[in-house]
Amino acid sequence: MANTVDSNEIINDFATKEYEHGFVTDIEMDIAPPGLSEDTIRFISAKKEEPEWLLEWRLKGYRAFLKQDLPEWQNFKLPPIDFQGISYYAAPKNKKKYNSLDEVDPELLATFEKLGIPLNEQKVLAGVAVDAVFDSISVATTYKEKLKELGIIFCSFGEAVQEYPELVKKYLGTVVPHSDNIFAALNTAAFSDGSFVYIPKGVRCPMELSTYFRINTQGTGQFERTLIIADEGSYVSYLEGCTAPMRDENQLHAAVVELIALDNAEIKYSTVQNWYPGDKEGKGGVYNFVTKRGACRGANSKISWTQVETGSSITWKYPSVILQGDNSVGEFYSVAVTRNKQIADTGTKMYHLGRNTKSRIISKGISAGHSNNSYRGLVHVGAKADNARNFTQCDSLLIGSECGAHTFPYIETKNNTAMVEHEATTSKIGEDQIFYLNQRGIDSEKAVALIVNGYAKEVLNQLPMEFAVEAQKLLSITLEGSVG
Amino acid sequence: MLSIKNLHADVEDKKILKGIDLEVKAGEVHAIMGPNGSGKSTLSSVLAGRENYVVTEGEVQFEGKDLLDMAPEVRAREGLFLAFQYPVEIPGVSNINFLRTALNEIREYRGLPALEAKEFLKLTKEKQKLVEFDAKLINRSLNEGFSGGEKKRNEILQLAMLEPKLSILDETDSGLDIDALRIVSNGVNKLRSENNAFVIITHYQRLLEYIVPDYVHVLYDGRIVKSGTKELALELEERGYDWLKETYPVTENAR
Ligand SMILES: Nc1ncnc2c1ncn2[C@@H]1O[C@H](COP(=O)(O)OP(=O)(O)OP(=O)(O)O)[C@@H](O)[C@H]1O
Numbered sequence: 104m105a106n107t108v109d110s111n112e113i114i115n116d117f118a119t120k121e122y123e124h125g126f127v128t129d130i131e132m133d134i135a136p137p138g139l140s141e142d143t144i145r146f147i148s149a150k151k152e153e154p155e156w157l158l159e160w161r162l163k164g165y166r167a168f169l170k171q172d173l174p175e176w177q178n179f180k181l182p183p184i185d186f187q188g189i190s191y192y193a194a195p196k197n198k199k200k201y202n203s204l205d206e207v208d209p210e211l212l213a214t215f216e217k218l219g220i221p222l223n224e225q226k227v228l229a230g231v232a233v234d235a236v237f238d239s240i241s242v243a244t245t246y247k248e249k250l251k252e253l254g255i256i257f258c259s260f261g262e263a264v265q266e267y268p269e270l271v272k273k274y275l276g277t278v279v280p281h282s283d284n285i286f287a288a289l290n291t292a293a294f295s296d297g298s299f300v301y302i303p304k305g306v307r308c309p310m311e312l313s314t315y316f317r318i319n320t321q322g323t324g325q326f327e328r329t330l331i332i333a334d335e336g337s338y339v340s341y342l343e344g345c346t347a348p349m350r351d352e353n354q355l356h357a358a359v360v361e362l363i364a365l366d367n368a369e370i371k372y373s374t375v376q377n378w379y380p381g382d383k384e385g386k387g388g389v390y391n392f393v394t395k396r397g398a399c400r401g402a403n404s405k406i407s408w409t410q411v412e413t414g415s416s417i418t419w420k421y422p423s424v425i426l427q428g429d430n431s432v433g434e435f436y437s438v439a440v441t442r443n444k445q446i447a448d449t450g451t452k453m454y455h456l457g458r459n460t461k462s463r464i465i466s467k468g469i470s471a472g473h474s475n476n477s478y479r480g481l482v483h484v485g486a487k488a489d490n491a492r493n494f495t496q497c498d499s500l501l502i503g504s505e506c507g508a509h510t511f512p513y514i515e516t517k518n519n520t521a522m523v524e525h526e527a528t529t530s531k532i533g534e535d536q537i538f539y540l541n542q543r544g545i546d547s548e549k550a551v552a553l554i555v556n557g558y559a560k561e562v563l564n565q566l567p568m569e570f571a572v573e574a575q576k577l578l579s580i581t582l583e584g585s586v587g
Numbered sequence: 588m589l590s591i592k593n594l595h596a597d598v599e600d601k602k603i604l605k606g607i608d609l610e611v612k613a614g615e616v617h618a619i620m621g622p623n624g625s626g627k628s629t630l631s632s633v634l635a636g637r638e639n640y641v642v643t644e645g646e647v648q649f650e651g652k653d654l655l656d657m658a659p660e661v662r663a664r665e666g667l668f669l670a671f672q673y674p675v676e677i678p679g680v681s682n683i684n685f686l687r688t689a690l691n692e693i694r695e696y697r698g699l700p701a702l703e704a705k706e707f708l709k710l711t712k713e714k715q716k717l718v719e720f721d722a723k724l725i726n727r728s729l730n731e732g733f734s735g736g737e738k739k740r741n742e743i744l745q746l747a748m749l750e751p752k753l754s755i756l757d758e759t760d761s762g763l764d765i766d767a768l769r770i771v772s773n774g775v776n777k778l779r780s781e782n783n784a785f786v787i788i789t790h791y792q793r794l795l796e797y798i799v800p801d802y803v804h805v806l807y808d809g810r811i812v813k814s815g816t817k818e819l820a821l822e823l824e825e826r827g828y829d830w831l832k833e834t835y836p837v838t839e840n841a842r
């Protein structure tokens with residue numbers, strides 16, 4: 104995608120110093136009492152009028168969750184998490200199912216408007232269909248009818264369970280098993296809502312599909328689940344965005360995303376993650392522990408992850424691709440920005456199982472303040488994966504001298520025809536670079552924004568046009584006050 | 588336009604500038620020459636406001652305002668331009684995007700609207716021609732992998748684009764081939780006007796044949812030890828600096 108987004112516009116838009124999505128919407132909510140037990144799970148399942156098999160699956164997840172401990176391999180200290188202190192269900196009280204936008208609480212619509220996500224179809228970004236998830240509940244999905252004409256299903260997860268149970272049952276948990284890791288198991292047990300996408304054979308989805316996640320209620324976690332299936336020869340580009348109010352406590356976000364690409368299908372999944380990062384001292388903020396994985400099940404299929412990670416106090420995610428089909432392609436493009444006391448530990452896993460599979464990893468870490476930014480990645484080449492190819496480029500950019508950047512690349516090859524390339528660089532924004540830009544009339548913050556956006560360009564260019572500008576702005580705003 | 592009075596400056600507790608006086612009026616071209624390490628680049632850094640260069644005494648007025656009181660970017664927006672002796676490389680930032688950002692920042696400061704993409708491109712083309720700047724370089728990352736001469740010519744392109752009141756050229760001629768020297772000089776001559784001024788730091792009389800200065804100063808050991816007209820440059824070319832060094836023994840450096 105070639106797009107020449109104009110950095111000037113972006114850096115002119117240095118609006119707010121603080122996290123700008125930190126407001127709270129005052130709305131009546133249905134909230135489950137804190138704590139997780141089989142009863143809570145039955146309660147959630149019943150609220151959602153789920154079929155028996157799904158309840159059973161949730162309970163399997165719950166049991167797997169109980170058996171697992173928090174991971175200890177990370178290079179930072181994970182604060183204890185009180186899983187029993189979280190409420191696992193919160194939904195706007197008004198009405199649990201909206202038949203049309205007219206029925207949605209105006210407060211809610213206003214919230215999304217304020218976030219720049221108008222749900223009114225006339226105002227929606229042209230060419231983008233949006234599913235908005237507020238706490239646990241999908242609020243509105245736009246352009247649904249139009250997509251339906253093409254046979255495309257784009258709806259909330261809950262709705263998919265009701266309307267397309269066979270599809271859900273066939274694919275759910277086939278990429279991320281219920282016991283995959285403690286957070287995925289927790290999600291399996293308690294997932295609230297999320298998005299479901301099915302693109303039928305040979306259909307090229309004509310618009311960007313997008314989900315917007317918003318945590319609002321205090322003391323809740325968000326556990327959404329996304330399932331995207333691209334049938335043979337189809338194509339879809341999907342984008343998720345997220346924000347949360349400023350809270351002193353830490354909020355847990357443990358999502359699961361599963362992508363399935365069949366023969367000759369392509370899925371492009373982009374994330375702009377801007378959860379509340381906590382304050383300067385590291386108080387509050389979202390724990391972003393998500394499991395994202397795609398399976399290139401068919402021959403010649405392709406899955407591409409692009410992420411811009413600027414928020415959350417701790418980010419822990421490794422969008423991965425299982426390259427099963429012959430000639431399948433996996434891509435991972437990432438920009439992760441940390442400042443203050445944020446921690447990001449992110450990267451990808453590429454499992455080459457089929458023949459002639461290719462993967463490409465471009466990771467750009469930017470650390471400022473006292474933050475810590477790690478790339479952690481695995482390239483696995485199985486015994487049958489003849490002629491597998493991987494290229495990895497891992498760059499770290501440091502702003503100031505108190506921050507940390509680390510790379511943990513793991514390579515496992517069981518096939519000697521594999522070619523795995525890894526390149527890594529670490530650079531620092533030099534005072535002489537800033538001064539040079541200053542001398543041309545550009546102040547230090549804009550200078551940093553210019554350098555950072557230039558540095559991240561290769562990844563930002565992967566984003567759908569409509570969001571590339573947003574992402575650039577976000578990078579600039581995120582790094583405000585990081586110099587000087 | 589520029590009035591420097593008794594300027595003293597330190598770098599890392601080392602006295603470098605030891606009392607500089609210099610008056611530059613609109614329409615004038617001043618050349619500063621002097622041996623390596625005498626403080627020429629230090630003077631330009633101090634004027635541009637580089638960090639770690641501490642002014643210990645003296646004052647500098649620029650268009651009637653206290654220059655030393657301004658942040659570096661404000662000095663630039665007020666119309667002070669420094670063509671660096673060693674331009675830095677900034678990977679990832681395209682030359683054209685950088686130029687546009689700089690130009691619009693300066694325009695905004697002067698109360699002018701940002702240039703539309705079309706106008707901007709037109710202006711760039713015009714200036715590119717004026718300084719015969721290779722069009723291929725305009726879309727590349729700022730100075731990244733540019734040859735020494737290309738970097739210098741890029742400085743002059745920026746100068747042409749930003750139209751400063753006072754331009755300081757720090758050894759812009761070093762590293763230029765003979766043709767480039769002529770092209771760059773022609774460019775500067777075309778940019779010269781009644782309203783702007785140039786301070787040209789150079790080691791070579793040759794540049795001054797192209798850009799004829801009104802005054803020539805010799806900077807030695809942090810002071811201007813001799814000023815004259817363009818004939819002084821010729822004399823220096825013939826005699827070197829030794830005769831001046833004998834007249835002005837080095838002063839104590841440590842504080
Ligand atoms: N950042 C610095 N740290 C320490 N010493 C410095 C620094 N900058 C300049 N100096 C010293 O100040 C003196 C003057 O340097 P300056 O670069 O101004 O000389 P110059 O006249 O421009 O020389 P040249 O003709 O070689 O470019 C030199 O002795 C140099 O080593």
Ligand SMILES: [Mg+2]
Nearest residue numbers: 627628629672
């Ligand atoms: Mg010098």
